Amino acid sequence: MVEPYYDRAGITIYHGDCFTILHELEGIDAFVTDPPYSSGGAFRSDRTVSTVSKYVQTQTQAYRPEFGGDNRDQRSFMTWCGMWLSAAYNASNANAIVCSFIDWRQLPTLSDAIQAGGWTWRGVAVWSKKFGRPTPGRFSNACEYVVWGSKGPMLQREVYPPGVFECSPPSGDAKQHIAQKPEAVMEWVLSVVPDGATVCDPFMGSGTTLRAAKNAGCKCIGIEADEQYCEMAAKRLQQDVLPFAT
Amino acid sequence: MVEPYYDRAGITIYHGDCFTILHELEGIDAFVTDPPYSSGGAFRSDRTVSTVSKYVQTQTQAYRPEFGGDNRDQRSFMTWCGMWLSAAYNASNANAIVCSFIDWRQLPTLSDAIQAGGWTWRGVAVWSKKFGRPTPGRFSNACEYVVWGSKGPMLQREVYPPGVFECSPPSGDAKQHIAQKPEAVMEWVLSVVPDGATVCDPFMGSGTTLRAAKNAGCKCIGIEADEQYCEMAAKRLQQDVLPFAT
DNA sequence: GCCGAGAATGAATCCATCC
DNA sequence: AGGATGGATTCATTCTCGG
Numbered sequence: 001m002v003e004p005y006y007d008r009a010g011i012t013i014y015h016g017d018c019f020t021i022l023h024e025l026e027g028i029d030a031f032v033t034d035p036p037y038s039s040g041g042a043f044r045s046d047r048t049v050s051t052v053s054k055y056v057q058t059q060t061q062a063y064r065p066e067f068g069g070d071n072r073d074q075r076s077f078m079t080w081c082g083m084w085l086s087a088a089y090n091a092s093n094a095n096a097i098v099c100s101f102i103d104w105r106q107l108p109t110l111s112d113a114i115q116a117g118g119w120t121w122r123g124v125a126v127w128s129k130k131f132g133r134p135t136p137g138r139f140s141n142a143c144e145y146v147v148w149g150s151k152g153p154m155l156q157r158e159v160y161p162p163g164v165f166e167c168s169p170p171s172g173d174a175k176q177h178i179a180q181k182p183e184a185v186m187e188w189v190l191s192v193v194p195d196g197a198t199v200c201d202p203f204m205g206s207g208t209t210l211r212a213a214k215n216a217g218c219k220c221i222g223i224e225a226d227e228q229y230c231e232m233a234a235k236r237l238q239q240d241v242l243p244f245a246t
Numbered sequence: 247m248v249e250p251y252y253d254r255a256g257i258t259i260y261h262g263d264c265f266t267i268l269h270e271l272e273g274i275d276a277f278v279t280d281p282p283y284s285s286g287g288a289f290r291s292d293r294t295v296s297t298v299s300k301y302v303q304t305q306t307q308a309y310r311p312e313f314g315g316d317n318r319d320q321r322s323f324m325t326w327c328g329m330w331l332s333a334a335y336n337a338s339n340a341n342a343i344v345c346s347f348i349d350w351r352q353l354p355t356l357s358d359a360i361q362a363g364g365w366t367w368r369g370v371a372v373w374s375k376k377f378g379r380p381t382p383g384r385f386s387n388a389c390e391y392v393v394w395g396s397k398g399p400m401l402q403r404e405v406y407p408p409g410v411f412e413c414s415p416p417s418g419d420a421k422q423h424i425a426q427k428p429e430a431v432m433e434w435v436l437s438v439v440p441d442g443a444t445v446c447d448p449f450m451g452s453g454t455t456l457r458a459a460k461n462a463g464c465k466c467i468g469i470e471a472d473e474q475y476c477e478m479a480a481k482r483l484q485q486d487v488l489p490f491a492t
Numbered sequence: 493g494c495c496g497a498g499a500a501t502g503a504a505t506c507c508a509t510c511c
Numbered sequence: 512a513g514g515a516t517g518g519a520t521t522c523a524t525t526c527t528c529g530g
Contacts, residue, residue, distance in 0.1 A: 104370040108354030124350040125385040126372055126410075134406040137438065139371040139394070142409035148385070153506095160380040160522070163388035164372075164410075192383065283503060291515055292505075299517085301503045316503085349503065379502050380521045387504070417501065417525065425503050500526070510516080 005227075006234040010219045011210060013237075015230045018202040021223045022087040028221070029197035031088045032189055032209050034101040034181055038077045078109050078116075084202060085117030091200070095155045099148040099189050101127075101181065103141070110147045119149040127185050128166045146189055161191040176232055177206040186212035193218065207233025251473075252480040256465045257456055259483075261476045264448040267469045268333040274467070275443035277334045278435055278455050280347040280427055282316035284323045293317060301424050310424050311474050313451065324355050330448060331363025337446070341401050345394040345435050347373070347427065349387070356393045365395035373431050374412045392435055407437040422478055423452040432458035439464065453479025 002024050006013040014021045088098060098119050102110045107124070115121050125146040132142030165188040170180050186209050193199060197218050201209035204222035206229055213220040214237070224230050248270050252259040260267045286293055286300045293300070294317050298310070318326055334344060344365050348356045353370070361367050371392040378388035411434040416426050432455050439445060443464050447455035450468030452475055459466040460483070470476045 107370070108357045111354045123385055123387060124353070124389075126374070126389055128372070128374070128410045132409050137400055137403035137405060139369055139392075139407050139438065140409040141369060143370075143372055146385075154383055157383035159383060161385050162523095163378055163386040164374045192385065280503095285503065287505065289506090289514095294514095295516080297503080302501085347503095375502090377502090377523045379504050380523080381505060382521070384505090386521095386523095390503075414524070415502075418527095495530090497529090498527085501524085502521105505520090506518105508516105508518090511514090 005230045008238070011214060011237055012220070013204065013222045013224065013230055013234055015224060015227055017225055018084055018223045019087055022084070022091050022202060025091040025200065025221065027198060028088070028092045028096060028200045030097040030099070030193040030199045031092070031202065032099045032186070032193065032199055032213070033201045033203050034179060034205065034209070035081070035084070035203045037103050037106050038073055039103050039105045074109060077106060078113055081110055081113035082116040085113055085119065088200070088202065089118040089151060092151050094152055096151040097148065097193055098150070099146050099192070102145050102147055104143070104145065107145050107147065114147055114149050119151060121147070121149045122154070123148060125189070126164045128164055129169050130166060148192065155194060157194060159191055161188065177229070180206055181208050183208055183212050187216065190216050190218070204233055205229055207236050210237060251476045254484070257460060257483055258466070259450065259468045259470065259476055259480055261470060261473055263471055264330055264469045265333055268330070268337050268448060271337040271446065271467065273444060274334070274338045274342060274446045276343040276345070276439040276445045277338070277448065278345045278432070278439065278445055278459070279447045279449050280425065280451065280455070281327070281330070281449045282313060283349050283352050284316050284318040285349050285351045290319065297424055310422065311472070313424065314471060320355060323352065324359055327356055327359035328362040331359055331365065334446070334448065335364040335397060338397050340398055342397040343394065343439055344396070345392050345438065348391050348393055350389070350391065353391050353393065360393055360395050365397060367393070367395045368400070369394060371435070372410045374410055375415050376412060394438065401440060403440060405437055407434065423475070426452055427454050429454055429458050433462065436462045436464070450479055451475055453482050456483060
């Protein structure tokens with residue numbers, strides 16, 4: 001069994017590759033995560049290939065060119081998402097929930113991947129950031145999306161979470177990770193997760209999901225490949241335990 | 247050439263099959279439309295019932311006519327969307343814009359189809375209805391989406407439309423079609439369309455797009471297969487011309 | 493005309509029942 | 512792997528209507 005990087009008060013952090021760790025896990029009730037989007041830019045040269053090629057090494061080739069410029073990264077992103085979603089499915093209990101953030105460009109790919117991984121796709125929820133970067137002549141990209149689903153039928157629950165949640169992105173000192181989500185957004189997403197569930201975030205980053213899950217009374221598990229973020233998250237989570245925490 | 251059902255003051259309505267009519271058209275600057283979604287429910291039997299019982303179930307329901315073309319399965323929906331988007335592409339000028347409404351379930355299919363039809367997919371805009379019908383334990387489906395793109399590069403314009411638009415759906419006497427959009431929502435979508443453009447809605451319904459396009463100073467063309475809706479739209483549009491219109 | 497109370501509404505989803 | 516039908520459920524917002 002893999003050794004945790006941090007393990008205290010129902011919070012466990014693993015430092016390592018998500019596939020390796022997921023393979024060892026079981027009994028998860030909910031996956032709530034914000035994976036790297038491999039997005040940005042309409043052309044391949046605009047993208048950072050490193051994050052993708054780090055996880056997937058497949059022979060990439062031109063694929064249905066009539067579907068537009070750049071399907072190579074799209075294809076490997078699809079494969080990679082299918083892989084982690086499938087591993088997550090296998091580590092889950094029956095009736096588990098999966099919620100993954102994504103941007104508009106990869107939304108269709110992720111909705112395919114979630115189903116390819118065995119999950120039942122249940123819907124899309126919208127995080128409205130109020131103001132996206134304005135672009136002349138175009139709709140601003142002011143939203144990110146939560147593609148979500150379940151492992152088989154869902155448990156009956158008496159909550160009615162809104163389908164749109166409006167909240168400004170973090171800024172200033174509160175922001176420790178490029179893609180960091182506000183804690184309020186994570187709490188909103190967690191409202192579809194049963195009380196006392198075991199929540200796992202396989203792409204933990206600075207640990208916002210874990211903080212929100214802990215506040216919701218959940219047991220939680222984070223996985224992160226970058227040790228710098230493991231340390232940062234452990235510090236953030238330990239702070240909360242102190243009596244004089246803010 | 248096909249005979250118009252209505253043709254007055256820069257507004258033309260064709261009654262007939264959209265493929266037949268689109269084949270005859272040319273010189274369109276923007277397609278703005280709200281096609282039948284062929285959505286609803288997780289089971290085929292839920293999708294194949296009539297639009298009235300599928301989308302509305304309350305006790306004292308005002309009568310609104312059925313609309314056709316809403317019972318395709320995923321595969322034929324994809325093919326059908328590819329066909330009309332391709333026909334629309336062929337009827338378009340260079341730099342034309344396409345904007346099509348869709349719900350969460352069919353968003354990935356439509357984003358594939360728009361690219362299969364030759365368009366460059368530019369993004370997703372969100373119409374937030376504020377509050378959808380609640381479903382226990384799940385995010386309410388409070389949004390519809392605008393999948394949009396262009397024929398080649400876009401013209402430079404000095405407008406900055408928001409990526410999310412919040413507006414309640416029409417109700418009461420103002421609602422004549424089950425899936426009718428508020429005029430304000432159509433005006434928001436039309437903000438990416440150049441001034442004085444020729445706008446076409448190949449699934450006109452009760453004619454909201456045409457009203458909004460006319461108010462925006464556009465020439466407009468509507469196509470509708472159901473004569474009942476052609477009549478309804480013609481009446482709505484003619485009303486606006488009268489000096490004592492409300 | 494304004495305000496408050498009560499009623500109606502919704503591009504929904506699931507499931508039991510029937511043929 | 513059967514397929515269609517109808518009923519039950521839900522609550523913030525919007526509408527209606529009376530005072």
